[in-house]
Amino acid sequence: MPNDSLIIKGGIVYDPLNGVKGSIKDIYVKDGKIVEDLSEEAAEVIDVTGMIVAPANVDIHSHIAGPKVNSARLMRPEDHLRDPLRRKNGLRSGCGFSVPTTFVTAYRYLLLGYGTVMDPAVPPLKARHALEELEDTPVLDKGIYILMGNNNILYYLLKKGDKKSAKLFAAWLLKSAGGYAIKVVNPGGTESFKWGKIFNSLSDDTIWGIKPKVVVDILNEVACEFKLPHPVHLHTYNIGIPGSYKAALDTINAFKDNRLHLAHLQYFCYGGDSWATFRSESVKVVEALSNYENITADMGQVIFVDTTTMTADTPWEFTLHKLAGGRWSNSDVELETGSGIVPYRYRMDNLVNSVQWAVGLEIALLLGPWRVFLTTDHPNGGPFYFYPEVIKWLTSADARKEMIEKIHPKAKKRIYLHNIDREFSLYEMITMLSAAPAKALGLKEKGHLGAGADADIAIYKPKGSVAETLSRVEYLIKDGRVVVRHGEIVDASYIGRIIRVDTGVDDSALSNEVRELFDKFYSVTFSNYKVEDVYFKREVVKRVV
Amino acid sequence: MREFCLITGRTIKQGITLHDGKTTEVYRNEVGIVYLNGEDMEELGIIEGSSVLLKTDYGQVVVRAVKGDLPKGMAFMPYGPWANMLTSANTHGTGMPDLKGIKLYIYPACEEVWDWKRVLEEVKSVEG
Amino acid sequence: MKVENVVCPFCGCLCDDVIVYVEDGAIKGVEKACSIGRSLFLKHREDLSLPSIDGRETSIDEAINEAVNILRDKKHVLIYGLSSTSIEAQRKALELADLIGASIDQTTSICHGPTSLAIHQTGIPTCTLGEVKNRADVVVFWGSNPLEAHQRHYERYSLIPKGMFVTEGRRGRKLVVVDVRPTPSSRAADIFIQVRPGEDYEVLNALRYMLKGGKLDGEVGGVKVETLKSLLDIMLSAKYGVIFIGMGLTMTRGKYHNVEAALSLAIELNSHTRWSVVAMRGHYNVSGAGMVLLWQTGFPMAVNFSLGYPRYSPGEYSAVDLLRRKEVDAVLVIASDPVANFPREAVRNLLSLPIIAIDPKRSLTTMVAKVVIPTAKVGIETEGTAYRMDGVPIRVKKILNSIYPSDEEVLDRIIAKIKGEERNA
Structure with a gap:
């Protein structure tokens, strides 16, 4: 390993979790960790005088890998053709745009100062x-969230009223699939679409005769009892449609006593009762959330760009296919879940899209950087490497005003954004990108620069504005390795870690009944189902029991 | 001259003998073969198990003729080097050559069914 | 020794319940596999390839050195095959292609390549095979003969099994087979529809037309309109239907247009009830080869790296076209036999080029290759990931030792030598 000791000298340090707000100090790195002190002789000294030193960023919700991302790549050759990347300096070639290849995904994240990215929806x-x-997404630390909200075995056990088996099964499933968190997408909705039905509710009976709320409750109990670092990561019902804010309010009310993360909240803050009356109701959702510090969210910000939508919310993608026309892919996964994919272009001259753009910024600005984290629900709202655009809007009321002039003229009457003056500071932006999502994920070694933290450090050259400053790192230190130097990637040859949770629930904890359900209804044998250790070449296992 | 429609595809025996090896006699017996409709065979005067010379616009090959459950006018061959003497490399810009539905002419032959070496000789013999 | 739940590395079914008996370092018995799978396991040591250069037997190291010399010297190399090896090896093949600016294509281009082209146009509603078992009450095999090509498909996934919601198994399902000829698979069907060769496109679009309320008389593609009407009624009455598409659509006249028609029909049926389409993938990891190509380049096949970034052009960078137009000056074949599988004109040009063949078994390609590098058989002598026809990834096992390295190791050593970082065996 090159340079196992580093001194990051003379930078202006922002470390929100440790209350450091722009102090000039040195950061010491040894064996991949941040340490209290280090002698200069043994270390490489990087002089960053005048530069901004911050924890590397953490993306809490970005669809970067796995079956539906790859299906989207297959569906959209024209998307890749517009954004090819050459092989250079030992980096692999590839393509970008809305569904980038794995190497390109990593490279673009690294240049934005990211050290950790979570893929939020894996069957x-x-x-x-x-x-x-x-x-094949090198350097970054990564984790996956495991889809459970439509799992047939879980539903079967809950229908029988066997809560204990249901909880053990969920904990076993999380461990067996190598997951970091439990993901729930439109509980009951994905299952219903397999029957050709559109279902959106927490309190109505699903096709299985149990209510989605019961499913989420039990998964909340699993998260709580097994002390999972991240709570249930919930994509609730009625995404994207007029009146979706009621689903947000219903969801907040249903789970207000739990720790919870609301995924891409922007899509659940719409009022109106038709596309014609579509408007922002972000204020109502923000009010409902303001009392519950235990609930976090991410933006799901919309960018005006041609992108690819993808979600396990299969009825929503089918609805979008009917609305938008054009290509549609869907994949139903036995006993577990499904996914849908539809290419989509957000247009400034479209009233609905204009409102969507404003809503994402409204919730972030109103709730603040500790509660709502920057995402575009990549690539649903737009590709992640448009984050600097979003940062510009979050940090400059003028930039927002300029945009409001450009969007659909009727939008202004349907949004609140023009009434919001707040501008995030550099400190707040760094909080939103690193400290706050790391905290929400329960990643104690990430998101700060205190002794014992992983040496994942983003170093920026100050430029004209916060957004310009944060748009590309000058240096990125990952696990103590200098990955980006002078704004260019110099070392992307190692694979990064998989961060996962070990709930301690082994096969022996599963009832015979669950084993029988496996044998009868899966198309693979039980022994070939669980992910083998070989898929975790470098890993961090969070033992939670 | 009567025109036939050549369809290529998988057979179980092709799959099994593949693992004996592609240069083996058993493989030749199962893959160097064409299935024909029984009435067509009678019309052409072809005896079950005898050699036939097959010709398309793209090449020729000698294989064994066997009666199969096929519509009149159709010939079926298992995927393999023999069938590919007859297929077209033109992909019409798709990457997929014409591997099914090829115009075929059938002649009785006294030659033995070609072995893989004879097949490769034939491949090389044609000017390109 | 009895080894259970072995995964069969032959076809896209990737059956993972096979029992293999091993004694004295050899496979002595196989249970549960189909006849082709049994043959694969029991004969895996027959007709093996040997390391050679220009037909002379040599060492693996020498063979690798010679391969490196060829790959270094040549201007435009084609890397081809990939469908019968592991993801791990496929990833290395892509890395090599990127490194030397090669063209890379996989066997899908002469298999379900047209299906990919159709998905570019329409998308695809699809499902896993367990979903077929649990939900499908109508299954249609179009241009596909599973009883010969995927022998356990009916038994394990699509026809016989009792599923969560199709509790009666065979009796709970309607089987429709559409083909140009009767086959063992069509003889098991409730309804067999015989289409005139090359007219699947017309038949599929007739169904779409009638679904939209259009009226037809007489016949289409050799099929009576009444028959098509009753097929459409069956399709509409399904709770969950699945169309399995085979080479009968991809290899005939129309190619991707045929598949596009099938996908469009399925998409349109979803406004009435649920329908999915599953491609009957041939080789056990042809699906995986597409996956790796997609995540590393964005494209499923026919990729060229000569400009330093991936360019996609089926019909241009696909193997048969590159060979037909004599556009490459060397070919690296990994776990495939293009000399046996390509049309004559493409083979003729292939024979005039230096071929490097990496393959555990003798094949027509290894017989004519300049360099032959034998390797351990994936799924018997080395482990790895393979993707089933429905995209479910399964770990194939190592049950025996081999004296040879894996495809992955060979490719890794080639890459290291080309980069100038010697790696020890």
Whole structure:
């Protein structure tokens, strides 16, 4: 390993979790960790005088790998043709735009100062696929969330009222698939679409005769009892449609006593009762959330760009296919979940899209950087490497005003954004990108620069504005290795870690009944279902029991 | 001259003998073969198991003729070097050559079914 | 020794319940596999390839050195095959192609390549095979003969098994087979529809037309319109239907247009009830080869790296076209036999080029190759990931030792030598 000791000298340090707000100090790195002190003789000294030193960024929700991302790549050759990347300096070639190749995904994240990215929607049956792609997404630390909200075995056990078996099964599933967190997508909705039905509710009976709320409750209990570092990561019902804010309010009310993360909240903050009356209701959702510090969210910001939507919310993708026309892919995964894919272009001259753009910024600005994290629900709202655009809007009221002049003229009456003056500071932006998502993920070694933290450090050259400053790192230190130097990637040859949770629930904890359900209804044998250790070449296992 | 429609595809025996080896006699027996409709065979005067010379616009090959459950006018061959003497390399810009539905002419032959070496000789013999 | 739940590395079914008996370092018995799978396991040591250069037997190291010399010297190398090796090896093949600016294509281009082209146009509603078992009450095999090409498909996934919601198994399902000829698979069908060769496109679009309320008389593609009407009724009455598409659509006249028609029909049926399409993939990891190509380059096949970034052009960078137009000056074949599988004109040009063949078994390609590098058989002598026809990734096992390195190791050593970093065996 080159240079196992580093001194990052003379930078202006921002470390929100440790209350450091722009102090000039040196950061010491040894064996991949941040340490209290180090002698200068043994270390490489990097002089960063005048530069901004911050924890590397953490993306809490970005669809970068796995079966549906790859299906989207297959569906959209024209998307790749517009954004090819040459092989250079030992880096692999590839293509970018809305569904970038794995290497390009890593390179672009690294240049934005990211050290950790979480893929939020993996069917356990296809977890190996996501993990293999992540192995080809070098340097970054990665984790996957395991889709459970439509799992037939879980529903079967809950219908029987066997809560104990249901909880053990969920904990076993998380461990067996190598997951970091539990993901729930439109509980009951994906299952219903397999029957040709569109279902959106927490409190109505699903096709299985149990209510989605019961499913989420039990998964919340699993997260709590097994002390999972990240709570249930919930994509609730009625995404993207007029009146979706009611689903957000219903969801907040249903789970207000739990720790919870609401995924891409922007899509659940719409009012109106038709596309014609579509408007922002972000204020109502923000009000409902303001009392519950235990609930976090990410933006799911929309960018005006041609992108690819993809989600396990299969009824929504089918609806979008009917609305938008054009190509549609869907994949139903036995006993577990499904996914849908539709290419989509957000247009400034479209009233609905204009409102969507404003809503994402409204919730972030109103709730603040500790509660709402920067995402575009990549690539659903737009590709992640448009984050600097979003940062510009979050840090400059003028930049927002300029945009509001450009969007659909009727939008202004349907949004609140023009009434919001708040501008995030550099400190707040760094909080939103690193400290806050790391905290929400329960990643104690990430998101800060205190002794014992992973030496994942982003170093920026100050430029004209916060957004310009944060648009590309001058240096990126990952695990103590200098990965980006003078704004160019110099070392991307190692694979990064898989961060996963060990719930301690082994096969022996599963009831015979669950084993029988496996044998009868899966198309692979039980012994070939669980992800083998070989898929975690470098890993961090969070033992939570 | 009567025109036939050549369809290529998998057979179980092709799959099994593949693992004996592609240069083996058993493989030749199962893959160097054409299945024909029984009435067509009678019309052409072809005896079950005898050699036939097959010709298309793209090449020729000698294989064994066997009766199969096929519509009149259709010939079926297992995927393999023999069938590929007759297929077209033109992909019409798709990458996929014409591997099914090829115009075929059938002649009785006294030559033995070609072995893989004879097949490769024939491949090389044609000017390109 | 009895080894259970072995994964069969032959076809896209990737059956993972096979039992293999091993004694004295050799396979002595096989249970549960189909006849082709049994043959694969029991004969895996027959007709093996040997390391050679220009037909002379040599060492693996010498063979690798010679391969490196060829790959270094030549201007435009074609890397071809990949469908019968592991993901691990496929990833290395892509890395090599990127490194030397090669063209890379996989066997899908002469298999379900047209299916990919159709998906570019329409997308695809699809499902895993367990979903077929659990939900499908109508299954249609179009241009596909599973009883010969995927022998356990009916038994394990699509026809016989009792599923969660299709509790009666065979009796709970309607089987429709559409083909140009009767086959063992069509004889098992409730309804067999015989289409005139080359007219699947017309038949599929007739169904689409009638679905939209259009009226037809007489016959289409040799099929009576009444028959098609009753097929459409069956399709509409399904709770969950699945169309399995085979080479009968991809290899005939129309190619991707045929598949596009099938996908469009399935997509349109989803406005009435649920329908999915699953491609009957041939080789056990042809699906995986497409996956790796997609995640590393964005494209499923026919990729050229000569400008330093991936360019995609089926019909241009696909293997048969590159050979037909004599555009490459060397060919690296990994786990495939293009000399046996390509049309004559492409083979003729292939024979005039230096071929490097990496393959555990003798094949027509190894017989004529300049360099032959034998390797351990994936799924018997070395492990790795393979993707089933429905995209489910499964770990194939190592049950025996081999004296030879794996495809992955060979490619890794070639890459290291080309980069100038010697790696020890």
